[in-house]
Amino acid sequence: MIPDWAEERRHMVERQLRRRGIHHAGVLAAMGEIPREEFVPLEWRVTAYGDAPVAIGYAQTISQPYMTALMAALLELDGTQTVLEVGAGSGYAAAVLGALARRVIALEIVPELAEVARDNLRRTGRDGNVEVIAGDGSLGYAPQAPYDVISVAAGAPDVPPALLEQLRDPGRLVIPVGEFEDQELRVVSRRGGRIETWVATMCRFVPLRGGEGWA
Numbered sequence: 001m002i003p004d005w006a007e008e009r010r011h012m013v014e015r016q017l018r019r020r021g022i023h024h025a026g027v028l029a030a031m032g033e034i035p036r037e038e039f040v041p042l043e044w045r046v047t048a049y050g051d052a053p054v055a056i057g058y059a060q061t062i063s064q065p066y067m068t069a070l071m072a073a074l075l076e077l078d079g080t081q082t083v084l085e086v087g088a089g090s091g092y093a094a095a096v097l098g099a100l101a102r103r104v105i106a107l108e109i110v111p112e113l114a115e116v117a118r119d120n121l122r123r124t125g126r127d128g129n130v131e132v133i134a135g136d137g138s139l140g141y142a143p144q145a146p147y148d149v150i151s152v153a154a155g156a157p158d159v160p161p162a163l164l165e166q167l168r169d170p171g172r173l174v175i176p177v178g179e180f181e182d183q184e185l186r187v188v189s190r191r192g193g194r195i196e197t198w199v200a201t202m203c204r205f206v207p208l209r210g211g212e213g214w215a
Contacts, residue, residue: 005037008049012036016051017069024073030099031069036062039092039120056090058110061206063153068093071151074174074187074200077101081148084166086137087208091117093153095126104130105144107137109209138210140166147171155183155205160212169193176205180214 013032022028037048039062044054053061063071071093077083077100088094088106094117098104108114114134121127133141137152138160145166152163152175159175167173170191176183185200207214 003037003046005035009033009036012049012065016065020066022066022069022073024069026077026079026100027069027072027096030072030096031065034092034095034099034126035124036065036092038124039090039095056113056116058113059206060087060089060110060113062090062092063205067203067205068096070200071153071174071185072096072100074185075100075149075151075172077149082144084141084145084147084150084163085153086140086150086163087153087206088114088117088132089153091120091126091130091132093151094130094132095121095124097151098126098128098130101149102129105141105147106130106132107135107141108132109134109136136210138162138208138212142166149173150175152176152208153205154208154213155180155203156208156213159186159188160208162212164188164190164195174200176203180207 037045040048053064081101083097083101083104085106088108094106111134117132140162146168148168150173155176173188177186185203189196
């Protein structure tokens with residue numbers, strides 16, 4: 001029996017997001033509209049709206065819905081910003097960010113997965129303002145810097161210097177930082193040349209691979 005995906009999305013928004021304190025109207029609307037099941041491999045599609053990450057191949061995952069929503073809300077997007085997303089995965093978070101921002105540059109270190117993300121975004125009609133680039137996200141993407149906001153969907157040992165260099169002033173960066181398996185979700189703000197950092201929550205992401213991540 002094929003699930004009622006629209007009902008699954010509604011339950012996800014109400015039970016996993018709104019009840020846990022996600023109140024950003026744009027985030028709730030985007031995640032209530034975007035077909036998350038289309039960004040999950042067929043063999044795992046039935047788990048697409050579960051309250052947990054889902055494997056997407058190549059030792060990567062699509063993040064738990066709540067974490068995707070929390071990170072998007074913390075970025076405080078209003079439709080005018082250019083976003084750098086590090087760790088595109090299957091493209092779901094990029095689709096959410098694309099619904100909230102003017103433009104999204106999404107980096108994915110696994111070339112095959114970058115192609116999967118492009119296909120998913122194209123098939124769901126979410127590729128109009130989202131560009132997926134295969135490359136080392138820990139180094140950012142200098143050709144189109146600076147970025148108003150940067151979202152990193154993988155745990156790093158520290159904030160990569162290249163990402164700070166490519167963050168606009170004013171600008172905001174959200175990134176999991178810590179040990180290989182357990183991190184804290186940090187919000188880094190730049191304003192008037194000053195850098196301020198605060199911790200939103202504890203979290204667990206797949207490790208950030210690349211020159212400024214985990215080897």
